[in-house]
Amino acid sequence: MYQKLLQQKIKIPAEMAHNLMLLHSYILVKTHVKRNNHTKAARLLIRVANNISKFPSHIAQILTSTVVECYRSGLRASAFSFAAMLLRPEYRSSIDPMWKKKIEQ
DSSP states (O other): OHHHHHHTTOOOOHHHHHHHHHHHHHHHHHHHHHTTOHHHHHHHHHHHHTTGGGOGGGHHHHHHHHHHHHHHHTOHHHHHHHHHHHTSHHHHTTSOHHHHHHHHO
16 A cells, blocks of 8 residues: 555655654565464554554454564563553453463463
């Protein structure tokens, strides 16, 4: 979409470019996880999780994935901070049961 707008010489507002970048980061995570590139996936998920309000219906899933990928890639401080955010009462009930015990520890 971004490239099509550029080809048509349409100016892209900064906010739209930022939102497209976040969406692209969110989409790329799956590819990097399949390739066992957990550090890259964790960095992309951190970018998305820092703007979690843009994805209101996927908050718990994004935060869970962020915690798991940060832990796998050795980013323990980031994993802890996002786990703390995920364990807040409003998100706690939405955690996938498969990961709930591991995240609570």
